[in-house]
Structure formats: structure tokens, C-alpha cells
Amino acid sequence: MSAESAGQIGFQPVRPVRAYQRVAEQIEERILGGQLPPGSRLPAERELVRQFDVGRSTIREALRVLQSSGLIRSRPGDPLGAEVLGVSPDTLSHALGRLARSHLSSLSELIQFRMVLDAESYRLAARLHTEEDLRRLTELADRMEEYLPHDPHAFSEADAQFHRVVAEASGNALLALCARAVHDAVVDAIEGKLVRAKRAGDASDWMRRSVTHHRDVLAALRDSDGARAARLGREALFEHYAPHVPAQDRERLRAALD
Amino acid sequence: MSAESAGQIGFQPVRPVRAYQRVAEQIEERILGGQLPPGSRLPAERELVRQFDVGRSTIREALRVLQSSGLIRSRPGDPLGAEVLGVSPDTLSHALGRLARSHLSSLSELIQFRMVLDAESYRLAARLHTEEDLRRLTELADRMEEYLPHDPHAFSEADAQFHRVVAEASGNALLALCARAVHDAVVDAIEGKLVRAKRAGDASDWMRRSVTHHRDVLAALRDSDGARAARLGREALFEHYAPHVPAQDRERLRAALD
């Protein structure tokens, strides 16, 4: 290594490790390592105090860290102790949501990212889907058409579920997870505008176009035509969101189209 | 809404909101909202006790949550109070790393996801890069060639930086961030194997191929040929990682190739 070849020993700056950190690390290790599987219980706080031989505040700070990571959940009065939840995707969603809310990334970036993720999961789904996937998707498309006239809420629900099933059909849970997190972040960021637009009267028109879009995607998946499915996904997102993006950012979305 | 039309009022189950949660939320709100910009300082804990009118343990648990989210950092004895860090991408990396370590997602999913993200950022970079980007990338490629024979560590560093610059050139900070987080997660997950393989003697051979790969990508970017750049990225990752993936998962990676 270059530092060593220059004659320096290369001491690492040692940063103090807090007691609550070591407690949290030990417990996290046990959870990630498979001891303490999801559903199992941690000992009570006062028992952990005895086992780790630290004060209760230290234990509690460690548990707070684990809880904010979604690894455990605690409930007052529960005689069984905190519940182990295991690794949950919600942390990802939260992190993405924060990133989106901060001006570190703009709405157009978020939508462009969603275009990329959706299109690629479509592409993979076209290649790797099972018959069961197709059956579920057909059913969802049917349900959307059925709900179309009278229940916009159920329609949106079926819509979201359609996308989730496609993402799962891609065979990549991680990709599906991120796609969902980004989807949620976009919805959070733009909800107000869209609800207004839907109330403005073009709702049923939009829903009708949405149904044909989903049918097109389904057909592309059935043909195992990944490129077509991906293009459909990108175009639909572009058409849907471009009007809500500042004009100077629209070029960015267009760049993600081809 | 369907629940209301069924005659139910639709009360939401109210879950108790802990004091530390409200404290953490208020502070997070201020940070995300732009008051309390990165670099600014929080009041001292005992001052927060007065302002929020809660006990110090409550304040400390709230600060722990914020710290574990990467929003703040505190140092004992600092008379200025905890430092605001703002939204950081490290949270994403951590969340992805945990997801990868748990069997919720396999190594092959992680690598496939990286193929998707890298390829798409290449594609966007080919379209949106600036002259300055090209200059920096050329310099990095030169540096890689220079380091090639005698400093594998610096070589890897330049390699990673090359990918980071390409991701930035895509113009989408979110995409770049995720790409980097996934990259780090892959490196964490596979590091042991790779180091062994590199020591086995094919290191310089791999580095030589890597240099030509980066030159190819650079050329594709210069030609604004997004499809070619994306394909190059996918193929390089496939060739590099396929041997380290269980045989039954290799088909998954192949599906991401086209």
C-alpha cells in the first residue's frame, strides 16, 4: 500500500465507540445473523441491563437505534419484550423519501429514476415471468376496467398492485423494492397536484387511457418483448408526469425516453 | 371512498405517539425544511430540554434516532452542540447493505440491480455529458493505466471514481447515489472472494482488460452512443461477477444482459 511504502505505519484515527453503539451492534449482529429471527422477542430492558451490564438509558438508546432502523418494535407493557422484525424494506423507502424531500434531488430526478426502474423491471419481467404472473396481471387489469367508472380509489389501488406484481415478476426483490419506494416518494411529492387534476374532470379519460396502457404492457409481457414493455412503461410515465414538471427539467425526462 | 359509502365513518386506529418521536420529527422537519442547514448547530441537550420541556433522556433518544439516520452528528464536549449533517446517502448504503446481508435479497439480485443501474446511468451520461465530464474521465482512465503495474489500490480507487463521475454525468443525483450504494454493497458482500482471486495472479490481466473496458466506455460516451455504453457496462459487470455467483443464479444475470 502506498502509505506503507512511504515509510509510515498508517495508524488509524481511533474514534471512541459509545456503549450504546456496541450494544446495538451486538443485537443487530444477532438479528442479521439469524439467531433472533423475525417474530422472536428480545429480553426486557431491565434484563438487558443485567446482561450487558450497562445503565438502562444506554440500553434504551441502543433499542431506539434498532427501532429507527426498523429491526425491532417495542410496545409498552408487553411482558414478552421487544419484537424482532428482521430486515424491512421500509427503511429504504424512508431513506429515499428523505432524499427526495431534501433539495438534494428534484422531482424530475425522482420521476426519471422511476422511469428507469419501472422500464427495467418491465424488461426483466417480460423475460422471466411465469404463467401465474400473467394470470394475476390479467385479473388486475380486468378489475381496473371494472372499477373504472365508479370507484377511482379502488382503481388506483389495482393500478399500484399491477405495478407491484410486474416488479415481482422481474424476479429481483431488490429492484421491486426500490421501484416501490420511488413510486411512493413520487406519490408523496406530487399527490396534491394530481388530486386536483383528477377532480378537474379528466379523471375518467385518464383512467381509460391507463387501462389500455396496462393491456398493452400485458400483451408485451405475454410476447416476451422486453424492449416494447420497457418503452411502454417509460412513455406512460413521461406522458403522465411531464406536465407536472418544470419546463426546464422536462428535457431530463425526455432523455430517459429512448 | 368505499369504506364511507358502506356507512362506516372510518376512524383511524390511533397509536400513541412517543415524546421522543415528536421531538425527533420536529427537528427533522427543520433540517429537511432548510432551516438548520448542514453545518449549523443544534442547541445543547440541556437547552433542548428547556425548549421542548421534556426530560433529557427523551431528548437524547430523539437525537439518537436522528444520528442513526445520519442527519446529525454529536461529539462529547463540543460547546456548539450537535452538528447538522443534512440528508446523506450513507443511510441508503446502510439500508441496502443490510438488505443484502439478510437473505431477503441474494448476491445475484444485487449484482443484477447494479447492472441495471450502471447501464442506465451510462445511457443517460452518453446523452447528457459535458465536455468537462469527458475531460475528467479521460484523466481518470489515464491515471488507471499509469497505476496499473505497481499500485492496485490506487487503481481500484481510480476505477471507483470513474464510475462515480459517469454516474454524476448522468445528471441524476439520485441514480448516482443508488448506484454507488449498490456498488458498495456488492463490494462488501464479495470482497473476500475478489481479494483472493486477485492475489491468485490474474490481477494484472484483469486490470489490463479493465483499462480497455473503460476506454471503450469513454469512446461510447464521446460518440453519445447510449445503447453501446449501456451494453458495455452490463457486459463488463457480467464477466466480472458471473464466476462468483452460484450457477443456478447465473441465468438471472444473463437475463439482464440484453
Next chain:
DNA sequence: ACGATCAACTGGTCTGACCAGTCGCCTGGC
């Protein structure tokens, strides 16, 4: 047999204390 009661827990919060650091000021020696 069963429903109300109660005691022994739980986690959430508060108080007050101590420690080891860190910083600013202030002083004494140059």
C-alpha cells in the same frame, strides 16, 4: 365456571448525579 380485581410486570419518562472530555478565558512568567 366465570367475571372482576389485583399484583407483578412492561416500556416511557423524569430527575439528578457523576465522569471525561473540550473550549475560552485569564493569569503568570517570559
Next chain:
DNA sequence: GCCAGGCGACTGGTCAGACCAGTTGATCGT
């Protein structure tokens, strides 16, 4: 005049002990 050193007055990290409200399961009275 200036600078080194020391002396407080802070900081965050940790601990101990207490109280509260909620949950639970056994116990008791009917």
C-alpha cells in the same frame, strides 16, 4: 506585549433510582 499553562464552565455519555400508565395473567369472590 505575548504566549503557555491552568482553571473553570461548559459539553455529551452514562448511571441510578424513581414514577406513571398500560398490559397480563393469576387470583379471588360469586
